[in-house]
Amino acid sequence: MKVVVLAGGISTERDVSLVSGTMIYKALKSKGYKVILLDVFLGYEGNTDGIFDIDKDWAENIGDIKESNPDIEQIKGIRKDKSESLLGPGVIDICRNSDIVFLALHGENGEDGKLQAAFDLLGIKYTGTDYISSALAMDKAISKELFAIYNIPTPAGIRVKKGEEFEWNTYPCVVKVSCGGSSVGVTIVHSRSEMDASLSEAFSLGNEVIIEQYIKGREFSVGVIDHKALPIIEIAPLVGFYDYKNKYQAGSTIETCPAELNPELTKQMQKIAEDVFTALRLKTYARMDFMLNENNEIFCLEANTLPGMTPTSLLPQEAKAIGIEFPELCEKIIEVSLKKYQK
Structure with missing residues (x-):
């Protein structure tokens, strides 16, 4: 081939x-x-x-x-x-x-x-999902609207366009580009005085940003291949949050897979990941990011339709936890992707 x-x-x-x-x-x-x-x-x-x-x-x-x-x-x-x-x-x-x-x-x-x-x-x-679902998942504002329709728990937030007036009084909060990835341009804002600088950074990367509720707790990710969730991975940065540096510099983050969660929470998070896959009309494979707060409430942050496949990436680690080595994972992605073209 x-x-x-x-x-x-x-x-x-x-x-x-x-x-x-x-x-x-x-x-x-x-x-x-x-x-x-x-x-x-x-x-x-x-x-x-x-x-x-x-x-x-x-x-x-x-x-x-x-x-x-x-x-x-x-x-x-x-x-x-x-x-x-x-x-x-x-x-x-x-x-x-x-x-x-x-x-x-x-x-x-x-x-x-x-x-x-x-x-x-x-x-x-x-490989991967089609153009419609790619666009839906890439736009975090649209994703959040669909999450609400499908009763998928997600942090409360607002969409703000460049130059637009807005009201936001809850701190800390998260500011991020609506159509961005790898946590580029993402900041945690602790007060109104920090907001302008964070918005300026985010707007330098796009004309629309999301301001959303900050969820304090543990961070997780769940890959889904062909509508079936993989084992959950927990992400614990040694310093700060899971930003660009912590995602891709080896040794910056402790990653545990399968995540240490009780069976009930594990099933619940995997089910939500599969529901997100359905809500966004995804095909082939994707990876969903989650926060778990101090009350064990689950919040879906977003879906990644072309998850990273680097030495430190999450999806390959999740697949390996069930015995799928990296070359076999790549082959499986090709195999499942070709199903899109079967008449």
């Missing part, structure tokens, strides 16, 4: 995506697939004829995840054609010649449904 692992791009989660892509590429290569690792923005400048038979290490120049966000303008300057198009040279041709594209993209223009919609129009098969 010919597989393109599509990574990189120009979102704030570019570095995470490249490391996810590298892991997936190496795993599939070890299982005998004909695999290409491709940066969706930089593309491939050479002749694409017979590209799947080229003997080359496509992950050779991929770096590690830095502690801070990548410089997107610097990345844009690398591209020779200076085009603003998300899709770099050769990307469409190479993807069309594959059997499936494994999406290792995170954040804007990868996880928001735009690329999925384009691939649907072009007849290119891809």
